[in-house]
Amino acid sequence: MDSFLFQATLYLTAIVLAVPLAARLGLGSVLGYLLIGLTLGPVLGIAGAEMEGLRHVAEIGVVMMLFLIGLELEPRALWAMRDKLIGMGGLQVIVTVSLVTVAAIAFGQTWQTALAMGMIFSLSSTAIVLQTLSEKKLMNTPGGRSAFSVLLFQDIAVIPMLAIMPFLAAGTGHGAGDAGHHAGGLITGLPAWGVTLVTLGAIVGTVLAGSYLVRPLFRYVHATRLRELNTAVALVIVAGIASLMLTVGLSPALGTFLAGVVLANSEFRHELESALEPFKGLLLGLFFITVGAGMDFSIFWAAPILLPVYVTGLVMIKVAVLFVIARSFGLDHENRWLFTLGLAQAGEFGFVLTAFAASQNILPPDIAKMSTLVIALSMLITPALFILHRLLIRLRRAPGESGPAHDGIDETHPVIIAGMGRFGLTVNRMVAMTGAKTTVLDHDLKSVQGLRRVGFKAYYGDATRPDLLASAGIDTAEVLVVCLGDPGATTKLVKYARRIRPDLHIIARAHDKVHVFELYRAGADDVVRELFDSALRVGRYVFEKTGMTEFEAEAEAAQRTFFEFDRAALRDLATVWKPGVPVEDNADYIKLSRELNAELTDALAQGALHESSPHSHTDPLSPTDMLLRAEEDETRP
Numbered sequence: 001m002d003s004f005l006f007q008a009t010l011y012l013t014a015i016v017l018a019v020p021l022a023a024r025l026g027l028g029s030v031l032g033y034l035l036i037g038l039t040l041g042p043v044l045g046i047a048g049a050e051m052e053g054l055r056h057v058a059e060i061g062v063v064m065m066l067f068l069i070g071l072e073l074e075p076r077a078l079w080a081m082r083d084k085l086i087g088m089g090g091l092q093v094i095v096t097v098s099l100v101t102v103a104a105i106a107f108g109q110t111w112q113t114a115l116a117m118g119m120i121f122s123l124s125s126t127a128i129v130l131q132t133l134s135e136k137k138l139m140n141t142p143g144g145r146s147a148f149s150v151l152l153f154q155d156i157a158v159i160p161m162l163a164i165m166p167f168l169a170a171g172t173g174h175g176a177g178d179a180g181h182h183a184g185g186l187i188t189g190l191p192a193w194g195v196t197l198v199t200l201g202a203i204v205g206t207v208l209a210g211s212y213l214v215r216p217l218f219r220y221v222h223a224t225r226l227r228e229l230n231t232a233v234a235l236v237i238v239a240g241i242a243s244l245m246l247t248v249g250l251s252p253a254l255g256t257f258l259a260g261v262v263l264a265n266s267e268f269r270h271e272l273e274s275a276l277e278p279f280k281g282l283l284l285g286l287f288f289i290t291v292g293a294g295m296d297f298s299i300f301w302a303a304p305i306l307l308p309v310y311v312t313g314l315v316m317i318k319v320a321v322l323f324v325i326a327r328s329f330g331l332d333h334e335n336r337w338l339f340t341l342g343l344a345q346a347g348e349f350g351f352v353l354t355a356f357a358a359s360q361n362i363l364p365p366d367i368a369k370m371s372t373l374v375i376a377l378s379m380l381i382t383p384a385l386f387i388l389h390r391l392l393i394r395l396r397r398a399p400g401e402s403g404p405a406h407d408g409i410d411e412t413h414p415v416i417i418a419g420m421g422r423f424g425l426t427v428n429r430m431v432a433m434t435g436a437k438t439t440v441l442d443h444d445l446k447s448v449q450g451l452r453r454v455g456f457k458a459y460y461g462d463a464t465r466p467d468l469l470a471s472a473g474i475d476t477a478e479v480l481v482v483c484l485g486d487p488g489a490t491t492k493l494v495k496y497a498r499r500i501r502p503d504l505h506i507i508a509r510a511h512d513k514v515h516v517f518e519l520y521r522a523g524a525d526d527v528v529r530e531l532f533d534s535a536l537r538v539g540r541y542v543f544e545k546t547g548m549t550e551f552e553a554e555a556e557a558a559q560r561t562f563f564e565f566d567r568a569a570l571r572d573l574a575t576v577w578k579p580g581v582p583v584e585d586n587a588d589y590i591k592l593s594r595e596l597n598a599e600l601t602d603a604l605a606q607g608a609l610h611e612s613s614p615h616s617h618t619d620p621l622s623p624t625d626m627l628l629r630a631e632e633d634e635t636r637p
Helices: 002-024 029-043 050-072 075-080 082-106 111-121 126-135 142-171 192-212 214-222 227-247 252-262 269-293 298-302 306-328 333-342 348-359 365-380 382-396 422-433 445-453 466-471 487-500 513-522 532-545 552-576 587-606 623-635
Strands: 415-418 438-442 458-460 479-482 505-510 526-529
Touching (some): 002 029, 002 269, 029 126, 029 269, 050 142, 050 252, 050 269, 082 306, 111 348, 126 142, 126 348, 142 333, 192 252, 214 227, 227 269, 269 348, 269 365, 298 306, 298 365, 306 333, 333 382, 348 365, 422 438, 445 458, 466 487, 479 487, 487 505, 505 513, 513 526, 552 587
Parallel strands (some): 415 438, 415 479, 479 505, 505 526
16 A cells, blocks of 8 residues: 555656646647656656556556547538548558558568558557647647548547457467457457457447447436536446456457447537546546656667667658648648648557557567657657747748748728637628728638638738738728737737837737736737627626616616726736736735725626726727627617
8 A cells, every 4th residue: 555655646746747847848748748657767767567557557548538539529520521531531541551561561570560560650649739739729720620630530540440450460370369458358269250250249239338228327327416426427338348348358449439439429428528537637647657667768779770760760751641641632831731740740549559469469579669669759759840840831931932922912901900710700890891991811821712702802911920011001000900819929919010000009809818918018909808798798688687677778887887897997907917927926916906896896786887986987989899889789679
């Protein structure tokens, strides 16, 4: 018990200290876990023989991840993205598997081992890539969406890869009975056709159980209204299916993935996700720690040239395949390199396939160890690949560039709108209804083309670029409306515009309250929180339905009171806000916030802002006020 508590304390402390640091450095949590394992194992030698037992436990995290991925795969969503999913994803997997297989055979491997390596290295890191795309606000770009489609196909492709592995084991002359902990049970000593029948039987049983047993069980337990029992049922589902798969000698990931797909349309889907997500995160992190701690660098020291050659060769093969696919599907230069370099590493499922292939005796021990090192090192260089992407984009923007470029702007107008997503589109439509002319900028080429098709004139380009702003008429514009979805880019644009045009009226979209403070400091005249006005509308509906139904004017006055007071309060709070200091540690901010909250409560109680608030004034309506009032008038009965 003492040893167990010490190990648990050691690993949890390492996670708490190292993973946030890795995330801050832009490495991501997966690489943080791998680095923890490398530090505890090969570097410091703290982790010992218990790592093998911990890995078996931690593999439940991989099982849960596949189950949760299955829950996300609704048939309608898959059908909507079928072109990229099957086209880009299918081509990437098939071509990469073929090239890696040929390369492995050229290095003297058997075709069974080479094919297994091809499947292992065809995968990319879903966890690292999706996290990095989200952190860099690139998920909604064409390159980001294409990368997501390929990653989704790869995650699905893991299932048939696991099913194919026993046939490769049979071809090597080693039966499944030689396997490690993944194999055994009912398939021990069976011929290939017997393994296939057992596999199909287990799959059919899992699908039937998900359709006819899980839902009634969940309904029965849900009736108790005890949340911990819902968590227990979710764990029973995953553990039960994993045990069934282990009994028949298959990977538990196979069955749990299928069960997730079956339950994707279940009314209990979100309950399952919320119950399993914390367990999945911790166990998956522990799995990556055990992978890092179990890396055997003796192979590298015996042949120090081979490992860099293998890693470089793998990345180059994937870059070539991905670049050709991106070009074939019409991605522009920036998104093509984002797609290519973002997916050029190996993935976490490669660890799972490597362990399974080694347990099935498809991969010799030394090849399995080398494959694990190649996968880990290729994942570790992912941040460098994203940095290379940024460098390539900067070089592409140099004078004399060719290929897809920012649009030339042939006319300028008094109003410039930067960003044409859902937020900016609504603003532009409303301004255009009055007959005012706008110059619209957006960095998503497909969005710009779509706007042009429906009659709006828009220009493709990065609104934060000084040369593009100059072409758009920033020197003569009267109003700049910043509707970008990236808070950092929004602040950058506001700072630049205020510096070159002190007299320009700037209206900016804010992500949250802290972003409001940043934008006021940057020089914005009016700041609109992206969800604030819609929240006001909901609050007004609540007023009308809880005692104010006979006096709609009072509901409107309360909404107006809150809006005016909150806007004035934010300007006051911005004067005491300190960048980089949490608000709970800022005594002046807390004091002023409490005073303002008390004043707001009094103002709402009295129903007269201009009598109770020290911030009362009769300024002319700002564009923000006009937008809000126009929206209210539009829906007022």
